[in-house]
Amino acid sequence: MRFLQGFATSLCNTSMGSITSQWSTIKESGFFLALLSSHYQLGQVLTMPTAGVLCESRWGWPALYYIQGVLTALIAITFYIFYRDNPYRHKFVSAKELLKIEEGKINVLVKDGGGQKDLSKKVPYKAMLTDFVVWGIVLSINFIRIGYLIFIQFGPIYLNKVMKFNVKNTGIGSALPFLGSIILKLIAGQLSDCVTCIPMKLNLIFFVTIAGSVVIFGNLSLAFLTIDFAVLAQIALVLVVSFSGLSFISITKSAQMISQHYSHIIMVFITLFSSTILLILPIIVAILAPDNEQTQWKSIFIGICVIILSGMLIFNLTVEVQPRSWVQIAQMKNKVSNLSTISEANKINT
Numbered sequence: 489m490r491f492l493q494g495f496a497t498s499l500c501n502t503s504m505g506s507i508t509s510q511w512s513t514i515k516e517s518g519f520f521l522a523l524l525s526s527h528y529q530l531g532q533v534l535t536m537p538t539a540g541v542l543c544e545s546r547w548g549w550p551a552l553y554y555i556q557g558v559l560t561a562l563i564a565i566t567f568y569i570f571y572r573d574n575p576y577r578h579k580f581v582s583a584k585e586l587l588k589i590e591e592g593k594i595n596v597l598v599k600d601g602g603g604q605k606d607l608s609k610k611v612p613y614k615a616m617l618t619d620f621v622v623w624g625i626v627l628s629i630n631f632i633r634i635g636y637l638i639f640i641q642f643g644p645i646y647l648n649k650v651m652k653f654n655v656k657n658t659g660i661g662s663a664l665p666f667l668g669s670i671i672l673k674l675i676a677g678q679l680s681d682c683v684t685c686i687p688m689k690l691n692l693i694f695f696v697t698i699a700g701s702v703v704i705f706g707n708l709s710l711a712f713l714t715i716d717f718a719v720l721a722q723i724a725l726v727l728v729v730s731f732s733g734l735s736f737i738s739i740t741k742s743a744q745m746i747s748q749h750y751s752h753i754i755m756v757f758i759t760l761f762s763s764t765i766l767l768i769l770p771i772i773v774a775i776l777a778p779d780n781e782q783t784q785w786k787s788i789f790i791g792i793c794v795i796i797l798s799g800m801l802i803f804n805l806t807v808e809v810q811p812r813s814w815v816q817i818a819q820m821k822n823k824v825s826n827l828s829t830i831s832e833a834n835k836i837n838t
Contacts, residue, residue, distance in 0.1 A: 500527065502759065506752035508744055510574040513589055515681055518741045522677025525736060529666035529673075529729075536644070536663035611753055615814035621746060622754060624806025629739040630761045631799025632700050635707055635792050636732035637765055639665065639725065642773055647725075649780035651718045664722070665729030673733040680738060688745070688809045692738045696807075699735035700800040703728050704793045711789035714782055745809045 504524045512520035535556070542551050572578040575589055616622050630637075639646075644662045647653040676695060683691055706727035713721045743758075744751045776791075777784035 502752045502755050504740075504752075504755060506573075506755075509747075509749050509751045511589065512744075513591060514745070517744050518680035518737060519674070519677040521740050521744065522673040522737045525733070525740070526670045526673060529669045529733065532640075532666040533663045533670065536666075540662075611750060612814040613753075615812075616747075616750070616753060616757075619812060619814070621806050621808045621812065622757070624802050625739055625743045625746075625754060626757045626761055628696075628799040628803035628806075629736060629758055630765060631795050631802065632696070632703065632735045632739070633732050633762075634765070634795050634799075635703055635728045636736075637762065638769060638773070638788070638792065639729055641766065641769060643725070645780065646785065647722075650715070650782055650785055651721055652715055653718070665726045668726045668730035669733035672730045673737055676734045677737050680741065689807060692742050692807055692809065693804050695738040696735050696803050697800060699731040699738070700796055702731040703735070704796050706731070707789045707792045707796070711786045711793075739803060742803075742807055742809060746812050746815070748811055748815050750815060 504521070507524060508517055508520050535552070538555070539549070539552050543549055545551075575581040575586055581589075643665070647662060680691060680695060686694070706724040709724040710721055710728070713724065740755075740758075743754045747754050773788065776788050
């Protein structure tokens with residue numbers, strides 16, 4: 489089951505980068521990423537309270553698996569019916585909409601029957617893996633999200649064993665931070681796209697710095713709050729998870745801008761790194777907090793703060809927003825003009 493979940497998660501991460509690069513305009517990529525990435529939090533918002541209620545009912549845990557299985561099947565079927573790999577292949581997308589979507593992008597596409605074909609089959613892996621900007625994105629996004637990744641696995645355990653929430657309240661309490669993350673991501677994604685009074689690079693640095701600082705504050709609060717301040721601890725958890733989502737949007741927006749049609753490759757790198765962290769975290773938590781005592785978790789939260797601060801510094805020092813040289817070289821090698829692509833698309837639609 490865990491293998492299948494990991495497989496599905498990796499596909500979602502890769503698809504998120506690919507879908508954004510193909511379907512979003514450059515100016516709206518922040519909100520597009522915020523909306524797409526909300527599926528992480530939405531799953532937790534729906535699952536945690538439902539699990540808390542069902543596990544205390546006569547139906548028990550099996551009912552939760554049946555409900556989620558049916559919903560997953562229905563959503564997958566709907567996605568298969570309506571989704572197309574790029575807007576050129578979708579019959580409901582007009583030539584005017586294509587022009588808006590493609591404005592300012594570096595695309596390597598030519599006409600292929602009724603749709604479009606991507607000529608950039610040879611991915612510049614070597615150039616990407618030796619680019620410090622790519623590594624800055626991969627490291628910073630995972631370092632800053634370390635608190636979020638821990639809460640995914642150990643949030644309910646922390647609330648139940650350390651803060652002494654009952655099972656039902658644990659389910660509700662575990663869902664609140666993810667609900668806050670959805671709301672904040674959608675607002676921040678829109679703000680990131682609309683704020684044009686400062687350069688985009690400073691825009692991203694500003695949002696990541698604010699988000700990272702709040703997450704550090706939240707983790708420091710959790711390190712020193714005891715069971716007598718359970719409500720404040722719950723608020724701190726909401727801050728940690730919510731603002732981790734904000735940093736995710738800003739950093740993935742940078743990834744999409746520098747890599748364009750290769751953004752899904754960077755998302756693969758990010759996923760591999762995140763998966764490795766998720767495999768290691770249970771071992772680290774088991775060593776540092778074997779008895780789930782507040783004093784044991786204190787060292788974990790302080791360690792998280794150090795890692796997040798490192799991630800912020802890495803991003804702020806390496807962030808770029810212009811397409812990297814390996815993106816533009818790939819375009820020149822294929823000698824395909826974006827204008828000719830749009831012209832062909834207009835002919836297809838007319």
